[in-house]
Amino acid sequence: MRTLVIIPAYNEAENIKKVVDDLITNYPQYDYIIVDDSSKDETAAICRQNNYSFVSLPINLGIGGGVQTGYKYALEHDYDIAVQHDGDGQHDPAYIGQVIKPILDGQADIVIGSRFLEREGFQSSAGRRVGIKFLSALIRLCCGARVKDVTSGFRAVNKKYIRFYAEEYPSDYPEPEAIVTASLNGAKIQEVAVVMRERENGVSSINLKRSVYYMVKVSIAIVICRVTRGRKKINLHTMTTRRDQ
């Protein structure tokens, strides 16, 4: 099973070398692609110097566009599994094996690495946790997917949904919406526990004003997704899909 690790990076000059060297030396069984989202700093130069496998976008598209580029790359090169892995050092490649296991076993289409299943490691600030709980409840209401850590960018996707995401992926704060769109198209979503580290260097791109916009926009978007699509349920016993509104 060929696996591609998608590493979106925007202005991650300080972290990218550590992350990618770790991946190359300790986990050579995974292919990787760095998606440089038109970074203003030396991210692209560092990638070029060290001869990393990377793609440089000419215009800044945001995290959604960057990750979707990774999925398009995975589709074009016919990978079986794609794993999203952040370039800022918060994710630990040791957990990639655990995250792809349910896909290899055929139990799930999309697997999300969750910080909150075992509550170890970096848990994020209290305010964000409240927001994440609310989104988790909303997503469960709208599409039935039980996910505790909806904003986690550490996820693995199987071949069918690589094709789906390559064609359609939300652009602004995409993680919760991506769960909803895939689930409404019949994806089986599972969570596994992972431990994440706190960001070492650099600045996160979220602040208070953006957090409010984020919550409002994502909530409305999830509701709109549900309203405009209806639900495709997969009957586990007979493995047929039927659509109900």
Next chain:
Amino acid sequence: MTITLRVVLIVACGLTCWYTLRKIRKSQMQIEDSLFWIFLSFGLAVVSLFPGLAEYFAGVLGIYSPTNFVFLAVIFLLLIKVFTLTLKFSQLEEKLKRLVQRIAIEEGKRRKAGKTDGWDEENRGGNMDCVTVPGKTGKNNSGVTMEEVETDTMVKVVGIAEAGNQGKPDNRKVQKCGRGGVNSRENKESVFEVYRYIILLFLPHLYVRCAELFFSMPDRVSVLPPCVRRRAV
């Protein structure tokens, strides 16, 4: 505020919401861009359900009628929307320019290096999202020549008009890239079909009103054009 106006506002809210959701469903609009229209239509509904709000603000601002306040508010919001659209448009133009320049430079580099695999500079069609298929030309109901192609599934990239009626098979190559999306013909026509129905609905009423107005005038003969006037007198 009259009850008629309030009903009209609620109907307008419903229509705007329905239409916006339809566009989202067809992937012709992104959810981020639709937020303004959803909020605007809910604002209209709120004002019509709670006219006290409009009365309060009209009093504070010194506007005579609450209805006038509604007009002012909607105009103000539209001005903001037009301004943000202008901003977005400028940014898009800039991005497009950069992208175009980047592509041109890359094509030049490839040409110099002597390889053009997968990227056909002259036809500019070697793209993973588009496939060339033979199409049939024919005329649809309005007599407009269209290409008939089979639609593909979920792709929402630039598309060529689809659908059309039977026509003679044609060996001309057509690029099919999917349904809906930015360039699809149905996108351009559907805006006007709404206006068509609204106008049709009101036409008899307008006719009656004009006749009423004309016959209520004491000096109606002078309003007529000279050729008709001569015959009337």
